[in-house]
Amino acid sequence: MTDSLKDAGAQDSIDYVDFENSDRFVHLKRTRRRFVVPLVIFFLVWYFGYVLVAAYLPDVMARPVWGSFNLGLLLGLGQFVTTFAITIWYVAFSNRTLDPLGAELRAELEQKVHA
């Protein structure tokens, strides 16, 4: 094993530019992006929205909801809930949709090397 900067060898025979433009790869890339980008935007907006309210409107956060349990704690715990939910959703989507697409393409590339 040489610790060169990049793996050389058989993989050089693959035309990556061509492969990257193939319909199925474009499909994988789009499917992933379409799922991930809205989620990233959602959790960033939700997190920074929460931070802004906490920083500038602490009185809103202090509103009681149930006993001494106030809106700030409810929204804070809400951040935990959405983080867990997004995690579960992304994993389910990856297992069901992205992994099979990726595995198919990977198998195709490995065939090309051995051909």
Added chain:
Amino acid sequence: MSALNSTVAGFLTEVDAATTETNPVLNISIFLAFVAVTLVIVIRAGRNNRTAADYYTGGRSFTGPQNGFAIAGDYLSAASFLGIIGAIAVNGYDGFLYSIGFLVAWLVALLLVAELMRNTGKFTMADVLSFRLAQRPVRVAAATTTLAVCFFYLLAQMAGAGGLVSLLLGINDRLGQSIVVTVVGALMILYVLIGGMKGTTWVQIVKAFLLIIGAGAMTVWVLVINGFNLSTLLDSAVANSTSTPADAILAPGLQYGGNPLDFISLAIALVLGTAGLPHVLMRFYTVPTAREARRSVVWAIFLIGAFYLFTLVLGFGAAAMVGADTIMAAPGGVNSAAPLLSLALGGPLLLGFISAIAFATILAVVAGLTITAATSFAHDIYASVIKKGKGSPDGEVKIARRTVVVIGILAIAGGIGVQGQNIAFLVALAFAVAASANLPTILYSLFWRGFTTRGALWSMYGGLGSAMLLIVFSPVFSGTPTSMFGEGVDFALYPLNNPGIVSIPLGFLLGWVGSLTSTRKEDPKLAAEMAVRSLTGFGAEKASDH
């Protein structure tokens, strides 16, 4: 659950019997037991360290759940454990805001970084960043930011170790604290030298397990006392509060009320910093596939999330049962909230156990930082730049081991040097540098075709430089009574304690402008190869089989 209840009941009867004094001998014995157990594990793990992949990544043989525990062990530092519980106990809600930032940050790692990094890299962050750009300059820059982040973080942990000792072992003099810092540093060198990544990972797994069990048990205990009613717990925290009005601890503003911009700056650094922390990124290489990397992040998110939920209960529990005044008056100040709560709950035995966990926490985190820094130096600077990729892998591992010793000695010297200094800002600085210098380049190289070598260099050096410069010219260094140079000297031109709000956008901007003005043409074939490999996992490094 019933088993847990009977354990709790067992502890409760001991409270009556126990004297409420710290017992250094007990604390040290429990810590030594942890050291003995982990040392055996490390020696056994170290037997199979043959190749560079073995030493740097543990042969990529860890499973997702194992790596998830190790990530939690790496991430939940003493700052998380002692710092956040203390912050909640003293400042109430504002301490909770840290937990949320630290947790939500993992979504950036999960959705954007973990799997793609695993697919394209080998040992270090620089592997990915230099994939399609000019190798040497980008590697040197990435290694520089890696070493900077690791060093700031390491120094903070070592100083924390000294402070912890004064509280737990009753050692208050400088010499005693220095000896303890030296012992922690020496143990860390030993672990990383013998065990490599495999040994380090097992130490982190054991520590994460103990930490979460310990914090979880204390949480259940506090909840039992309050009849599993969160509102009752909050009421008793308010009843014991010293803030005006007393219920101010339940809403944001106690710590950051005077300076909301500073809080926003911190929030940005927390949420964007995690996915740029080199010791976190390196953990993705210890699993065999991208799928396992994903599983490990999922485990990490649930473990870390659960832990931060515990800190909320423990923080308000400490406020209610110990009281903010007692905490601030104790040696160790804010950091003493968790140990004092354990003493109030379970007496010296529980305190000893929690103290040992705190030491284990520091030990596991410094070991993870050290192997990351050593790998980056040996792989990115020595092998790729000095030897120009022609050195032998054996020589590279030899250099990595020597680097471990050098870093260990530097960390010990630094840790002794900063004793008694207020260096809490170092962790925030590490996150700010990771978010301003590392994350822009990581995201650009994974998602933006137009990114160039110049963009990477401007972004990394610009992000690192601006974050450090802003800290030096901030109130952390001068102008206030709590500053490093005191109130007398004032060169604080930048009004905030955290540089993130300026340096992070600057890092992104520099990467963009640098790329637009770049004259060097990047290789479109390499860019296509990186895109294909990152999404399909084709050609990704495989686990070594033995």
